[in-house]
Amino acid sequence: MQNKPVYMMAVAPHPHDAEWGIGGTVARWTREGKDVIFVICTNGDKGTSDPGIKPAVLAGIRKQEALESARLLGVKQVIFMDHPDLGLEDTPEFRKEILRLILTYRPEIVATRDPYFQRYVSNRDHRITGHVVLDSVWPYALSPNTYPDLIEQGLQLHKVKQVLLWTPENPNYRYDISATFELKKAALGCHKSQMEDDEYFRMITDSNKAAAQGTEFTFAEAFVRVEIPQRL
């Protein structure tokens, strides 16, 4: 049951969210030999404006796109939770699933989407994933009595050091991705089902350039970096 601890676990609501938010940073870390894994909460089967494509077909396409993209970035493993797209709920069961992954893979850093971004018009899976990940990292991962059956199954409590929230409105941390921006774009380019027009690459280029403003970097990814208390 016990895996070797990983450096970072990125929990993405949908396929391609992690690449969009933290792909350049991931590529830097994997080049340094650090283990990164992706968890993808939903199957992405609503991610189209084309009424002609069946949800099950789209889910299959998106799984292949995610695997190809993760391989480019040097991601060690992709875990597909396969929940229905736009169907996440903040339930005890979903929180337990995320907690189980944290206690199993024991990441030093957990990254996910900032749940507070665009709070009035935001994707529900983004909001719910962000909140559930934060709850699972603290306090659940330090609390033996929240899901005692996980502990009885042999999992141990775990102290995550840091959470990085991507796509924040008010970042407190910027990471230089000048050297890996092209690779990030190539990874995003694997998600062909999500590219309806040229906007896709223009948006990410503008966003990562804007994140670098005021720094010496050409491209950056911006985060809210949350230091996690190491005790209850």
Ligand SMILES: [Zn+2]
């Ligand atoms: Zn998404």
